[in-house]
Amino acid sequence: MDIVVFGAGALGSLVGGALAGKHAVTLVGRDPHVARIREDGLRISGELDALVHPEATTDPAGLVADLALVTVKAYDTAEAAEALADGDVDLVCSLQNGLTEGTLRERLGDRVLAGTATYGAELVDPGHVRCTGLGRIHVGELDDGGSDRAERVAAAFRAAELDCEADPAMARRRWEKLAVNAGINAVTALAGVENGALAGPPGARTAERAARETARVARAEGVDLTDDDAVTALRDVVDETAANRSSMYQDVRAGRRTEVEAINGAVVDLGRANAVATPTNGTLAELVRTWEAARDLRPPDAD
């Protein structure tokens, strides 16, 4: 399978590098990471160990592939969609956090599949990505139901020894992951703590309120996710990733823009559209925005 990975950062390099052992993979990213891959190959260390030589480019024009994986940060999704629309890709699958498939579908139509990834990846140096945790990838139709194309994508991932399954209930899975991110990411980023700090009060209270709010919005959007489902998923991830720093915590520590708009912000926006109150998500979003604004990390048109 010819695969383009659009957004060769931590997750894109890990997944794209793993796929490169079995498929024709082109990583689309930026220098110096791309330059080093072109020179010396891509080193994968940590829970996975490989040295692979995928194609790598900084040029997003004219991409042709059977499958394009989108692994840019949520706030770069529209740009990725534009670039892919100018190319010739048969299928697109996001592995991003947050609700980004709508932005992709606006530009790319029904070529877009939904995806979630719980592998942990960290870019160590240009040309070197570390797998910080094995996980699972789920792919499927945005509007639920199984499909041959989702099964084909999952089989391609499994052929490269990635843990992947096609999920006929991706809407529920995407919202469950959103509830987990809405609960963990902002609280750990603002409090400066690893995920395990949310195993009990006081952090658990705020995290679980945010997760319950997200479940209520999910149900208003027609997705069958109970408050208990959301809290159980949150508690399981807190337990499984107790020693991890969430991606938003890592972004804040590095002084980078966060994905708060695609996580807590998206919950608030969709809550408003469905007349569902989301006070905890609203407060978390405003606090992270305050941090971003103090460092000029917010886009000029942001409210």
Ligand SMILES: NC(=O)c1ccc[n+]([C@@H]2O[C@H](COP(=O)([O-])OP(=O)(O)OC[C@H]3O[C@@H](n4cnc5c(N)ncnc54)[C@H](O)[C@@H]3O)[C@@H](O)[C@H]2O)c1
């Ligand atoms: N890192 C993880 O462990 C992990 C796990 C699960 C989900 N995710 C999600 O995956 C997504 C990516 O996360 P990440 O940690 O890999 O972020 P990252 O910042 O390491 O990678 C994104 C990469 O995309 C590149 N990029 C953005 N726009 C581009 C463009 N127009 N052309 C070329 N390159 C472009 C950036 O330069 C960057 O290297 C996020 O939504 C994140 O929440 C990450």
Ligand SMILES: CC(C)(CO)[C@@H](O)C(=O)[O-]
């Ligand atoms: C599941 C998760 C919250 C674990 O840290 C991860 O999605 C992240 O860090 O964004």
